[in-house]
Amino acid sequence: MQNVAAIETIPTNVSADLGVRTTTEPVTATLHEWLITVDHKRLGVMYIATALMFFVVGGVLAAVMRAQLAFPNGTVVPPDVFNRLFTMHGTTMVFLVGMPFLAGLANYLVPLMIGARDMAFPRLNAFGYWIFLFGGVLLYFSYVGGEGLAGRGTAPDVGWFAYSPLTEHPFSRGTSTDYWILSITLTGLGSISSAINVIATTLTMRCKGMTLGRMPLFVWLLFVVSGMVLVALPPLTAAQVMLLLDRYLGAHFFDTQGGGSAILWQHFFWIFGHPEVYILILPGFACASEIIPVFSRKPMFGRAAMLGATVSIAFIGLGVWAHHMFTVGMSSQSNIFFVISTMLVGVPTGIKLFNWIATMYGGRIWFATPMLFCTGFLFQFLVAGLTGIMMAAAPFDWQLSDSYFVVAHFHYVLLGGLLFTLFAGIYYWFPKATGRMLDERLGRWHFWLLVIGFHLTFDTLHFAGILGMPRRIYTYAPGRGWEGVNLVSSIGVVFQGVATLCFIWNVVRSLRRGAIAGNDPWDAWTLEWATTSPPPEYNFATVPEVRSSRPLWDLKHPDDPDWKFE
Amino acid sequence: MTAPPIAVVTNIFRPLSTPAESIAALSWLVVGVCLAIFLVVAGLLAYTVVRFRRPAVDLDREPAQVYGSSQIEIAWTVIPILIVIVLTMATARVITEVQDRPRPEDALTVRVIGHQWWWEIRYPSLGVVTANELHIPVSTSSNQRPTFLQLDSVDVAHSFWVPQLAGKTDLIPNHPNWMWIEPKVEGTYIGNCAEFCGLQHANMLIRVVVESEDAFSQWIAHQKTNPPAGQPGEKLFLGLSCVNCHTVAGTSAKGTFGPDLTHLMSRQTLGSGVMSNTSDNLRHWIRDPQTVKPGNLMPNMQLSDREVDQVRDYLMTLE
Numbered sequence: 001m002q003n004v005a006a007i008e009t010i011p012t013n014v015s016a017d018l019g020v021r022t023t024t025e026p027v028t029a030t031l032h033e034w035l036i037t038v039d040h041k042r043l044g045v046m047y048i049a050t051a052l053m054f055f056v057v058g059g060v061l062a063a064v065m066r067a068q069l070a071f072p073n074g075t076v077v078p079p080d081v082f083n084r085l086f087t088m089h090g091t092t093m094v095f096l097v098g099m100p101f102l103a104g105l106a107n108y109l110v111p112l113m114i115g116a117r118d119m120a121f122p123r124l125n126a127f128g129y130w131i132f133l134f135g136g137v138l139l140y141f142s143y144v145g146g147e148g149l150a151g152r153g154t155a156p157d158v159g160w161f162a163y164s165p166l167t168e169h170p171f172s173r174g175t176s177t178d179y180w181i182l183s184i185t186l187t188g189l190g191s192i193s194s195a196i197n198v199i200a201t202t203l204t205m206r207c208k209g210m211t212l213g214r215m216p217l218f219v220w221l222l223f224v225v226s227g228m229v230l231v232a233l234p235p236l237t238a239a240q241v242m243l244l245l246d247r248y249l250g251a252h253f254f255d256t257q258g259g260g261s262a263i264l265w266q267h268f269f270w271i272f273g274h275p276e277v278y279i280l281i282l283p284g285f286a287c288a289s290e291i292i293p294v295f296s297r298k299p300m301f302g303r304a305a306m307l308g309a310t311v312s313i314a315f316i317g318l319g320v321w322a323h324h325m326f327t328v329g330m331s332s333q334s335n336i337f338f339v340i341s342t343m344l345v346g347v348p349t350g351i352k353l354f355n356w357i358a359t360m361y362g363g364r365i366w367f368a369t370p371m372l373f374c375t376g377f378l379f380q381f382l383v384a385g386l387t388g389i390m391m392a393a394a395p396f397d398w399q400l401s402d403s404y405f406v407v408a409h410f411h412y413v414l415l416g417g418l419l420f421t422l423f424a425g426i427y428y429w430f431p432k433a434t435g436r437m438l439d440e441r442l443g444r445w446h447f448w449l450l451v452i453g454f455h456l457t458f459d460t461l462h463f464a465g466i467l468g469m470p471r472r473i474y475t476y477a478p479g480r481g482w483e484g485v486n487l488v489s490s491i492g493v494v495f496q497g498v499a500t501l502c503f504i505w506n507v508v509r510s511l512r513r514g515a516i517a518g519n520d521p522w523d524a525w526t527l528e529w530a531t532t533s534p535p536p537e538y539n540f541a542t543v544p545e546v547r548s549s550r551p552l553w554d555l556k557h558p559d560d561p562d563w564k565f566e
Numbered sequence: 567m568t569a570p571p572i573a574v575v576t577n578i579f580r581p582l583s584t585p586a587e588s589i590a591a592l593s594w595l596v597v598g599v600c601l602a603i604f605l606v607v608a609g610l611l612a613y614t615v616v617r618f619r620r621p622a623v624d625l626d627r628e629p630a631q632v633y634g635s636s637q638i639e640i641a642w643t644v645i646p647i648l649i650v651i652v653l654t655m656a657t658a659r660v661i662t663e664v665q666d667r668p669r670p671e672d673a674l675t676v677r678v679i680g681h682q683w684w685w686e687i688r689y690p691s692l693g694v695v696t697a698n699e700l701h702i703p704v705s706t707s708s709n710q711r712p713t714f715l716q717l718d719s720v721d722v723a724h725s726f727w728v729p730q731l732a733g734k735t736d737l738i739p740n741h742p743n744w745m746w747i748e749p750k751v752e753g754t755y756i757g758n759c760a761e762f763c764g765l766q767h768a769n770m771l772i773r774v775v776v777e778s779e780d781a782f783s784q785w786i787a788h789q790k791t792n793p794p795a796g797q798p799g800e801k802l803f804l805g806l807s808c809v810n811c812h813t814v815a816g817t818s819a820k821g822t823f824g825p826d827l828t829h830l831m832s833r834q835t836l837g838s839g840v841m842s843n844t845s846d847n848l849r850h851w852i853r854d855p856q857t858v859k860p861g862n863l864m865p866n867m868q869l870s871d872r873e874v875d876q877v878r879d880y881l882m883t884l885e
Contacts, residue, residue, distance in 0.1 A: 078860060079765050079766065079768065079860060079861060080765060080861065083762075083764075083765065158762075159762050163722075163723055163761070163762070164723075165721070165722050165723070165739060166722040166723070166762070166763065166764060170721075171682075171721060171722055171764065256738075256739035256740040256741075257739070259740070260740070261740065261741070262723055262738050262739060262740065262741065263738060263741055296618070297620075297628050297629055298629055298630075298631060298632060299631055299632075299633055301632060301633070301634055301635075302633075302634040302635075302639050303633065303634065304634070305634070305639050327725060327733070327734050327735055327736050327760075328736045328738060328741075328743075329735060329736060329738070329741060329743035329744075331665075332661050332662050332665040332666050335661050335665070336654075336657075336658045336661055336662075339654055339657050339658065339661070340650075340654050343650040343653055343654055344650060346646070346650065347643065347646045347647055347650060350642070350646050351639075351642060351643060351646075353607065354607075354642045355639075357607070357610055357611050357614055358635075358638070360611075360614045360615070360618060361610075361614045361618060362618060362629060362630065362632060363618050363629050364618065364619075364620045364621070364627075364628075364629050365614075365615070365618050365619050365620055366620045367619065367620075375611075375615060378611055379608060379611060382604060382607055382608060382611070383604065386600040386603060386604055387600075389596065389599075389600055389653070390593070390596050390597065390600060392653075392657075393592060393593070393596045393653060393656075393657045394657060394661055395588065395589040395592050395593075395657065395660045395661060395664060395733060396589060396592060396593040396596055397733075398589060398664075398732075398733020398734055398735075399578040399586075399589055399593070399729060399733050399734070400578075401734065401760075402725060402727075402734065402760040402761060403760065466577065466578055466579065467575060467576060467577055467578075468575075468576035468577070468578065468727070468729040468757070468758070469758075470727065470758045470759070470760040470767075471760075471762070472762040472767060472768075473758070473767060473768035474768050475768055476768065477839075479574045479575075480574055480575060480576065480756075481574075481575035481576075481577075557628075560631070562631075565631075565633060
């Protein structure tokens with residue numbers, strides 16, 4: 001029997017007498033400490049807090065768009081403003097919310113989950129955060145920097161995937177496209193730094209007994225995500241450099257007026273862009289893979305298959321990108337190849353979904369807020385995956401592409417899927433990070449209001465697409481059959497806004513007056529719950545030693561430990 | 567003028583042309599399969615959520631710790647793979663059916679060229695040039711008449727999407743694309759540009775007028791004629807800078823930057839669908855196109871009221 005005292009804390013809610021740092025200390029620490037910190041926990045919190053701030057900003061941009069589209073011939077904003085809105089909304093949500101959120105989760109949790117003291121490269125960690133922040137601020141500076149139409153600044157207005165030749169100089173005067181290029185290049189550097197750090201940490205700093213096979217699924221998924229970042233981000237950076245060369249130094253990579261190729265941009269962008277969406281969703285899967293077992297009181301069903309499916313998604317996902325290009329005029333053979341690869345990637349994704357359900361099946365499910373959000377995720381991600389299969393059938397996609405059906409699909413994935421798991425993760429790990437529980441009642445209000453708002457807004461948009469409504473239009477004429485669905489969709493925004501306010505209020509209130517969490521409020525099984533809430537700077541007084549993938553289960557059930565069965 | 571619209575509600579599941587029909591048939595199959603999967607999986611999830619809730623009196627016992635099941639996991643790997651095989655085979659068939667249809671020698675071909683934010687339409691074999699409204703003959707079982715469109719662009723990427731006639735195909739500069747349509751029912755079909763192309767992407771509508779063989783021949787014959795000379799306002803029009811951007815066949819107006827105006831009054835709308843083609847609307851456009859379609863590439867020409875009236879009167883003669 002291993003030395004139980006190697007993990008210094010008792011796995012119950014008793015914490016007061018263990019010399020715990022008071023929960024108010026991180027909040028009142030000086031600004032200077034936060035500015036110079038290289039502590040992975042502080043940087044993790046900074047990443048997530050900044051991501052949430054950009055999330056609110058991106059949400060406001062969306063709310064204005066939906067106000068404009070609620071009625072035909074809308075006059076809320078003129079076309080140039082609308083075009084900047086959807087460009088900034090997409091760019092913000094992908095690069096300034098999704099990416100930093102996953103970096104924050106990874107940097108906070110990976111060292112704790114593997115029993116390490118910090119990340120392998122703490123200063124690189126800090127560098128990654130600050131360069132991301134600089135990139136984000138630079139993007140928004142575009143609203144006020146330079147000249148623009150009617151003095152409205154020069155925020156980018158070419159769509160978040162910035163197709164050429166719209167982004168070339170003849171069609172994109174001024175500096176708005178350059179803000180897009182430069183700020184995203186910077187945030188990309190931050191993502192690459194984080195990825196290097198996660199890989200190095202995971203490979204070299206696991207505690208004794210933790211073989212790769214015994215790492216929590218969360219750590220595995222973020223390890224795979226980091227590998228994908230290293231492969232997928234460079235094509236985007238390369239394309240952006242080429243675009244800069246086109247715009248300023250007379251190159252013609254994508255400049256069709258000079259013999260360049262618009263389609264080449266699309267290939268470069270989507271070779272990044274498709275793995276990017278797996279990079280975004282896999283951390284959500286990571287949260288679900290930790291939370292669902294704990295709240296079902298069962299181990300993950302088919303752990304090995306989950307690992308295999310994750311790696312399959314990563315590899316196959318590198319070969320599906322041109323399903324974003326079914327309408328550009330590729331040969332039938334090329335189209336068929338991408339139909340096959342895209343439908344194939346649905347198989348491991350479906351396997352993961354079945355495994356989560358099988359984990360819940362036969363369990364004793366506790367629907368605390370984290371589990372509520374995970375359950376919403378499961379239903380919604382199922383729909384999202386199925387609409388993806390529909391669009392994988394290329395001829396169907398010839399109708400659905402560039403319509404509101406696609407908009408509905410990817411919001412189902414990112415909002416209905418990813419965001420729900422991220423909220424689940426926040427409700428789950430907030431007690432660990434702050435020492436206080438979020439309020440359950442406010443959590444339920446948050447959840448249900450978000451469910452109602454999300455479905456009002458996005459279920460309807462599927463029908464708008466089926467009725468022929470294209471994307472990225474600032475208004476539409478009456479009589480197309482689009483009025484009703486657009487109005488209902490816009491009403492849903494109100495519910496989502498109120499839900500977000502509930503969440504913000506919950507966070508603010510709980511930081512001061514939330515119930516004391518203790519080390520392990522959820523009776524969970526991974527190493528982060530074996531230290532105090534919040535953890536001391538050094539994480540663990542004694543380096544833990546593990547014998548299975550659920551070390552705390554083994555401690556709590558010495559008669560029935562996992563290592564006897566794994 | 568031409569037949570009233572069939573409907574302005576453009577439902578992809580109401581196809582009225584061969585490629586759109588093939589697409590819709592495949593789409594129903596895929597939707598059906600996905601619906602079946604949804605019912606099974608969501609049903610299982612719903613059952614699980616209800617059946618395995620933690621009971622109110624929780625005896626604090628952990629349930630059986632099940633790690634997995636080889637048989638079940640193999641089953642739910644193999645079955646999805648089989649579904650994928652069936653769907654990809656059905657899909658590949660429609661792809662080749664639509665994309666690889668050979669173009670008959672005598673098929674009607676039309677060049678559609680995208681501009682920011684209007685459609686240039688040329689019938690090379692018939693010597694006709696027009697804008698924003700594509701006329702094609704209907705296809706019947708006794709007289710199969712597919713129309714082949716060659717798509718190109720002078721500026722940025724656009725996309726030709728008339729949902730009831732076909733799936734969309736992009737108009738990409740430096741990369742001409744082909745598509746074909748074979749409409750079965752006469753009428754006017756509406757579509758939108760479906761690739762974000764800048765400021766007025768929202769107002770780049772295309773109309774496809776499908777008519778009988780006779781009506782189509784008549785339309786072509788009429789389009790080939792030059793408008794009568796010496797109409798009121800003609801001299802003023804030809805003296806203004808309009809001629810730098812617009813063409814009126816048979817006159818000195820030979821500009822190609824903007825739409826061909828030779829038979830402007832034969833079209834249903836102005837500004838590629840942004841308003842109907844009436845005298846008042848036309849005057850409105852001439853006076854200041856920026857108030858109708860802000861940001862479009864025809865500037866306010868700063869004409870006096872008298873000039874606006876005369877130009878409008880002249881254009882009204884271009885039937």
